[in-house]
Amino acid sequence: MRILRPGAFSQSERAAEAEPRQGFYAGRMGIFRQSAWHVILGGLSLVFALPLLWMLSSALKRNEEIFTIPVEWFPEDFLWRNFIDVLNYPGYPFFRFFANSMFYAGMVTIGTVLSCALVGYGFARLRFPGRGFLFSLTLATMMVPYIVTFIPTFLLFKNLGVLGTYIPLIAPAFFAEAFFIFMMRQFFRGLPKELDDAARVDGAGEFRIFWQIMLPLVKPALVVMAVFTFVWTWHDFFRPLIYLNDPDQFPLSLGLYAFRGRRLTEWHLMMAAATLMTAPLVILFAVAQKYFVRGMRMFGIKG
Amino acid sequence: MGRVRRLRARPLGRREALAGFLFVSPWLIALVVFHVYPIVAATYLSLSEYNVFNPPEFQGFDNYVKLWNDPTVWKAAGNSLFYALLSVPIGLAAALVLALLLNRPVRGIGIHRTLFYMPAVVPPVAGTIVFLLLLEPRAGPLNTAIETVGLDGPAWFQDPAFAKWGLIILSLWGVGAATLIFLAGLQEIPESLLEAASIDGAGAWRRFTSVTLPLLTPVILFNLVIGVIYSFQVFDAAMIVGGTSGVPGGSTLMYMVHIYRTAFGYFDMGYASAQAMVLFLVIVAVTGAIFGTTRRWVYEGV
Numbered sequence A: 001m002r003i004l005r006p007g008a009f010s011q012s013e014r015a016a017e018a019e020p021r022q023g024f025y026a027g028r029m030g031i032f033r034q035s036a037w038h039v040i041l042g043g044l045s046l047v048f049a050l051p052l053l054w055m056l057s058s059a060l061k062r063n064e065e066i067f068t069i070p071v072e073w074f075p076e077d078f079l080w081r082n083f084i085d086v087l088n089y090p091g092y093p094f095f096r097f098f099a100n101s102m103f104y105a106g107m108v109t110i111g112t113v114l115s116c117a118l119v120g121y122g123f124a125r126l127r128f129p130g131r132g133f134l135f136s137l138t139l140a141t142m143m144v145p146y147i148v149t150f151i152p153t154f155l156l157f158k159n160l161g162v163l164g165t166y167i168p169l170i171a172p173a174f175f176a177e178a179f180f181i182f183m184m185r186q187f188f189r190g191l192p193k194e195l196d197d198a199a200r201v202d203g204a205g206e207f208r209i210f211w212q213i214m215l216p217l218v219k220p221a222l223v224v225m226a227v228f229t230f231v232w233t234w235h236d237f238f239r240p241l242i243y244l245n246d247p248d249q250f251p252l253s254l255g256l257y258a259f260r261g262r263r264l265t266e267w268h269l270m271m272a273a274a275t276l277m278t279a280p281l282v283i284l285f286a287v288a289q290k291y292f293v294r295g296m297r298m299f300g301i302k303g
Numbered sequence B: 001m002g003r004v005r006r007l008r009a010r011p012l013g014r015r016e017a018l019a020g021f022l023f024v025s026p027w028l029i030a031l032v033v034f035h036v037y038p039i040v041a042a043t044y045l046s047l048s049e050y051n052v053f054n055p056p057e058f059q060g061f062d063n064y065v066k067l068w069n070d071p072t073v074w075k076a077a078g079n080s081l082f083y084a085l086l087s088v089p090i091g092l093a094a095a096l097v098l099a100l101l102l103n104r105p106v107r108g109i110g111i112h113r114t115l116f117y118m119p120a121v122v123p124p125v126a127g128t129i130v131f132l133l134l135l136e137p138r139a140g141p142l143n144t145a146i147e148t149v150g151l152d153g154p155a156w157f158q159d160p161a162f163a164k165w166g167l168i169i170l171s172l173w174g175v176g177a178a179t180l181i182f183l184a185g186l187q188e189i190p191e192s193l194l195e196a197a198s199i200d201g202a203g204a205w206r207r208f209t210s211v212t213l214p215l216l217t218p219v220i221l222f223n224l225v226i227g228v229i230y231s232f233q234v235f236d237a238a239m240i241v242g243g244t245s246g247v248p249g250g251s252t253l254m255y256m257v258h259i260y261r262t263a264f265g266y267f268d269m270g271y272a273s274a275q276a277m278v279l280f281l282v283i284v285a286v287t288g289a290i291f292g293t294t295r296r297w298v299y300e301g302v
Helices: A009-015 A031-057 A081-086 A095-125 A131-141 A145-158 A167-175 A176-187 A193-201 A206-218 A219-235 A238-245 A251-261 A267-286 A291-297 B002-046 B063-066 B072-101 B108-121 B124-134 B141-148 B163-173 B174-185 B191-199 B204-232 B236-245 B255-265 B270-295
Strands: none
Touching: A031 A267, A031 B072, A031 B108, A031 B124, A081 A267, A081 B174, A095 A131, A095 A167, A095 A176, A095 A206, A095 A219, A095 A251, A095 A267, A095 B002, A131 A176, A131 B002, A145 A167, A145 B002, A145 B072, A145 B124, A145 B255, A145 B270, A167 A238, A167 B002, A176 A219, A176 B063, A193 A206, A193 B072, A206 A219, A219 A251, A219 A267, A238 A251, A238 B255, A251 A267, A251 B124, A251 B236, A267 B108, A267 B124, A291 B108, A291 B174, B002 B063, B002 B124, B002 B270, B063 B270, B072 B108, B072 B163, B072 B174, B072 B204, B072 B255, B108 B174, B124 B163, B174 B204, B191 B236, B204 B270, B236 B255, B255 B270
16 A cells, blocks of 8 residues: 655655755764764664564574574574475475465566556546546545455455456556556656657557657656565565465465464574565665665655 | 648547547556445445355444444454554654654765665565564563563563564564655755754754754654554554464454454454444544644645
């Protein structure tokens, strides 16, 4: 779920990757005070990083080693084979879960990016009767949260006989989504009108104008949308929980949940699985950090 | 040029309208199937008895009356309220402090920003399970740290009196998202105002209370509203810690978990819809009330 921060777009780009301001504070901090600041912030950063370090360290330990007193932050031996064990755990095929998560997050991302770009473009640059009304209806749907709609939506998919498949999880993504429609509309509206006029005079069809001329110009917005959609879908626990039954279909969220329910004493493997689930997002975050920051400035989200 | 335009105007308009409808057509389908229909259906279901096996049976406001008299619903609502009332203000304060610390001209400060935000990309299931281990009563790092100062840490997720505090601590781990929003707000404050206050003799604290804080109130409002909306709907962490019965002792049975249990444990879809409807209305009322107070504390326009 995501909520719009009104009016954030104008400043968002400017402030997007801004390093700390220069002006007012500039020159007021000497190298000593700068270092002191790093020490303070470093301590806090460590507090935020500790849970992940503990996860990784526990993932590399023997199970009993996790519970030694005093706490050992470094494993005696680095048991990398914990990862292999959990990937092949009988009854909990984490390798399979991982592939399922990739499939789920990948498909939802493709569907969301394509459909929201298409619909956002339609609202931004093509005139058709009822456009204004339909767009305000679109904004209105953002006010109604998933908690109200999930039961009827579940029953709808039940009546279609597709429970226990990925259809209820993936299909809706291909029909667009209000917040990202709004976002794409803003971006497409910012492009100069001469672009499509020229293409139209040259005889290009509307879809070609969209696909070949406009889409490449909003690539940063597409990446922001893709990155956040992927992360949210990778996180998603609720929808898989209500729609899937067969462990072979579980994504990591549901697989790890089930594993914790039944194998609740095998903490080292649980931590290995948690690490496997977290690593791709940390890597994605490291690679695409500027898009995360940019996205954060455009809308408030909580992971 | 003008003549060409006029000649083309009409056919182009019709073609453009057709193209426009085609472009937005996926969303028009979604609008009906995934929004308008479910809202109507949810309203109807909330007024019906429906156990999935027999067709829904209209029964007026029975579900709402039942809900009002259901102690488990009140218990779940109380848990969610406790969670929201603590996690939201503490989270806001923590995020604001972190943002203020980050808003300094220090070389390489971006690395701290990255580390503060990192937990927000950690999957909730993974993060919650890690916290189960971190807050393990006997040998978990938190309690062993507490022990070194000579105190006894609580049993956290194993003690009904402290399990919700465990969830609150977990939620604080994710304040990086709100921090980044605060940081963006701080960077939009005009430097000229801070300079002017400084020339007038205002110290750092006075500049904060008289310039920074008032100008930041719209961002505080934004984070507050989002925090309320999210915390009222907390599900993942509570479900992973306590399952559908809110282990230990019903203390982690959040309202959303109760809706889930009613719908998918008891297949009482009508009753679950009524519970969802009530939660929605409560969220609308609370956010409405917050917006009602904004004239008194939110500063608009420089």
